[in-house]
Amino acid sequence: MRAGPSQEEIRRYNLGSLLRHVHVLGPTSRAQLTALMGLNRSTIGALTADLVAADLVREELPRDRQGAGRPSLVVRPVSERIHVYAFHVGVDRVVAARVGLGCVVLDRREMIHPRGAFSPDDVLRTVTGFVEQMRRSVPADGTCVGAGASVSGLVRHVDGMVSFGPNLGWRDEPFGDRLSGIVGERVMVGNDADLSALAEHLRGVAAGSDDVVYLHGDVGIGGGIIVAGRLLGGHEGYGGEVGHMVVNPSGGPCGCGSRGCWETEIGERALLEAAGRSPDDGRQGVSALIDSASRGDADAQEALRRVGDWLGFGVANLVNIFNPQTVVFGGHLRDVYLASAAQVRGRLNRMGLHASREPVKLRTPALGEDLPLIGAAELAFTRLLDDPLGTP
Amino acid sequence: MRAGPSQEEIRRYNLGSLLRHVHVLGPTSRAQLTALMGLNRSTIGALTADLVAADLVREELPRDRQGAGRPSLVVRPVSERIHVYAFHVGVDRVVAARVGLGCVVLDRREMIHPRGAFSPDDVLRTVTGFVEQMRRSVPADGTCVGAGASVSGLVRHVDGMVSFGPNLGWRDEPFGDRLSGIVGERVMVGNDADLSALAEHLRGVAAGSDDVVYLHGDVGIGGGIIVAGRLLGGHEGYGGEVGHMVVNPSGGPCGCGSRGCWETEIGERALLEAAGRSPDDGRQGVSALIDSASRGDADAQEALRRVGDWLGFGVANLVNIFNPQTVVFGGHLRDVYLASAAQVRGRLNRMGLHASREPVKLRTPALGEDLPLIGAAELAFTRLLDDPLGTP
CATH class of the missing domain: 1.10.10.10 (Winged helix-like DNA-binding domain superfamily/Winged helix DNA-binding domain)
Structure with a gap:
């Protein structure tokens, strides 16, 4: 007031x-x-x-x-001159880009690495190299107006500290401060699912929806939630952790220390295990499983039905809690949803309140693999867009 | 924009x-x-x-x-002159009040009735009488600046239609329009838990918290959620229905048509049944049970432990989803929480993410039984407060 x-x-x-x-x-x-x-x-x-x-x-x-x-x-x-630096740290990759006003990717570098065991030091060393390379191609009149980063983990709003990144193996890591030191510019850091939600809300499949639940799946399940047009952060920025909503009281242990979390039922490992496959095969294993199911593999079909059912279970809870216009399935959940839409809808019809479930649109992302990177760029452009003539 | x-x-x-x-x-x-x-x-x-x-x-x-x-x-x-009409329709009562600026209750009428079977016609007839009585005591220079109503059910924002009130037995009831006809003034209608959250956020125990989860328990479980200082409504106003978050996949049937909803595990009936008591004894039965437990009744203590455990289960999920500063336990959940705080905290510690569970404050309401009525009055004052000189 x-x-x-x-x-x-x-x-x-x-x-x-x-x-x-x-x-x-x-x-x-x-x-x-x-x-x-x-x-x-x-x-x-x-x-x-x-x-x-x-x-x-x-x-x-x-x-x-x-x-x-x-x-x-x-x-x-003026996209070629006015730019930001955007970064994404996922469980299996580090991406860096120079992104021009209008969200035009001008330069992009990526390093894919095996999942897990990629320390903050490793990430920052890679980013340092990428930033140096990208700086060389900036035109003489180029102006950097901000920097943003997306991280797969719980990020404190105020300073970009990654308090917990179970699938990266990070805890209480002052990532925002360290990254800012490398870029020479305050880097705003956000959770990858939050920033993906922002990107789909601004320029993707959820444009025009003011109430959105975005779900991202890989090893873990992340959630980015838009309430009345604004990203749900919560008191310190840790909101939206729908992957750690417990859905199965008799479920197995989760990396967070709890049991029966949604991500233990619908994460990549759960899907692969349900089909009797190696849980460590990651995204490629999921793609292979979905291929097999489409060719008639009964085990793969049954695993997709089972995971689709749990996917619908959690979605129904979130529909009752948020009354969203649009739910978006990203990461490996895109393919799971497309292959098990009947199970998802079935659960939603049984568990969702009529008033909330009827109008909800279930969708897949419009923006592709670089979704969190685009979200990080959007975060970076915030300062310029809030005060266009105030930024040097 | x-x-x-x-x-x-x-x-x-x-x-x-x-x-x-x-x-x-x-x-x-x-x-x-x-x-x-x-x-x-x-x-x-x-x-x-x-x-x-x-x-x-x-x-x-x-x-x-x-x-x-x-x-x-x-x-x-000027509380004695500038007033609104506020109403609350609960599962066992209809309350009407004339409330002055500053939220001073100037006149208040209440009718208690047996639970269930109280039709919209019955409610509106009662309200008509109350409004006529209250009008007689309005001072000559009194000015009505709005009207608001709280209903135990799902309320569509745009017109106050009660699309579903399972514990009232209402469905698709154009309550806002009919009530407006009686009052001779546009009545803004909201869900009772939403309006209770608003009242505790503005002038109760959650004042100063911008991210709040308010829980109300009686027959059902209602939720009112404040995100970044604003009430979570969702696309059409049906958001916050945390009572229909399924927590127990092997749980019993719920009035909403689903199974294992949070309200089937922590509602009054669940508590009374767990202690081997009549599930129809309502709030008085709950008070008696809590009394018995405090005097050493083992069945009552065990029932409170069980329900307290499920209460903590759902709270942990909501803490992970919303990262709230404050969770407020209202209705019969106030007493359940006070009698089973150890169970609630225990669950929260096992299931809540460290970063979100550590700072959260668990509290009971400051505003007493008339909480949803005060929330309805706050809703009614919105128009005046948005444009003080524009309202006649």
């Missing part, structure tokens, strides 16, 4: 709002911006002029001229 | 913010308001003058003068 904003704050808000539209939608006509923002044409013109002067956007004639009148100028982001 | 506010919107925001402080905190000095709102003294003076002119607040000398300087005037809400 602080006081309302000043004139200067309003201008800053409007500049940010216009830049955010162009960042998310890509090249956008002045006429569209006028309609989307509810401001008059002269205000849009003045705001655009300020952003052009700062070389954040450019104006140009539209490529496809329609109609006979004077065409509305198109505003587009 | 609409445009920023106009000067007029800022003034409205500041007026609302000042009035909200006085409404929630009670009589507040100008010096406090200056500090809380971050505005200068002359702006606070001008805003206060506007609210005095509208007869929403009055200024007076403080009762306890401290220090030697000129005392800061105290701003207090």
Whole structure:
């Protein structure tokens, strides 16, 4: 209940709002911006002029001229100059990228490594090399406006400390501070499922949904939840850990120390074990299993039915708790969902409250493998978009 | 991403913010308001003058003068004149009240009835009588600024339709529209646990916590969840139904059509049945059971341990999902929690993620039996507080 904003704050808000539209939608006509923002044409013109002067956007004639009148100028982001650094630390890879305004990937480096046993030191050494390489190709007038990182683990909002990353083997790791030292820039760090949810909400399959449950599966199960258009963080940033919702009181032990967590029933290992396969075969093993099932392998089909049933079980709980518009299945859960949609829907129909289950849309991600990386870039762009002329 | 506010919107925001402080905190000095709102003294003076002119607040000398300087005037809400109508429809009672600005209950009527079988027609007939009686005692210059109602059931935000009230026996009941017709005023309707959460967040034990899980127990289990300072509604208002999170896959049937829901394990009936008592004895039966346990009744103690264990089970799941600062146990769960805190904490320690479970505060409500009624009044005051001079 602080006081309302000043004139200067309003201008800053409007500049940010216009830049955010162009960042998310890509090249956008002045006429569209006028309609989307509810401001008059002269205000849009003045705001655009300020952003052009700062070389954040450019104006140009539209490529496809329609109609006979004077065409509305198109505003587009200056992607090649204004960029952020984005990182993703997953259980089997480290990805680094230079991403331009409008979320255009300008440069991208990746190192795949065996799962587990990849220490913070290893990750930071790899990142140091990637950053040095990427810096060499930045144009002379290039401007870095932020940095963001996605980590598979519980991340404290305030400083990017990774308090627990069971599938990385990390605990109380001051990752945000150490990474910031390497990049020479404050790096904002978030949980990978949270940032994936943000990316799908802004520019993916959940665009237009204000209430979203995003689920990511690999070794563990992560959740990123959007409530009323904002990411659910909780008190310190640890919210959304739906993989550690216990669904099976008589289930097996989980890496978190509890038993019967959702991830012990629907994680990659559970699926592979249910089909009598090696639980260590990871994503490739899951793909092979789903292939076998589609070719009639009864064990693989039964394993998918079983895991699909538990997947639906947890989804029904989350639908009752969150009344979301959209649930998105990412990581290996994408393939599990597609192969067991009948089980998922069946559970949802038996366990979900009618009012909440009927309108919910079940979807797979639109943005592909780099989803958490794109989310990290979005996090990094936040500072610029909140105050376009305040960032050097 | 609409445009920023106009000067007029800022003034409205500041007026609302000042009035909200006085409404929630009670009589507040100008010096406090200056500090809380971050505005200068002359702006606070001008805003206060506007609210005095509208007869929403009055200024007076403080009762306890401290220090030697000129005392800061105290701003207090005009509770006796500015009021709302608030209603609560629970499983065993209908409550109606006229509540003054500052949440002062000016007039209150209640009808207790046997549980179940109380139709919407019955409720509306009772409410009609209550409203007529209360209208007679309104002072000549009294002004009604809104109306709100709390219902034990799933409520659609947009129109107050009660889509499902299993413990009332209601389904797809256009309660908001019918109640509005009786009151002669748009009545905003919310779920009872949601509104209880709002009340405890604004002026109870969860004041100062931005992330709160409020649990209400009677026949069913309701949840009201505050995320980043705002009530979690979900897409249509049905969010927070934590009582229908399935915790026991081999559990018994629930009134919602599913099996093993949290409310089948920790609702009043489950507790009474676990102790070999009649499941229909309701709140009084629960009180008697807790009394017996405190006097050494082994069956009652064992039942409380069992239900306390399941209570902790669900709380741990919610702590992992929401990372709340505060969990509040209301209704019969207040007594169950107090009698089985060791079980609840034990489960939380085994199942909760360390980072989320360590800082969480487990609490009982501060506001007593009328909690959902106070929440309904808060909902009713929203319109005035959003635009103090716009409401007639």
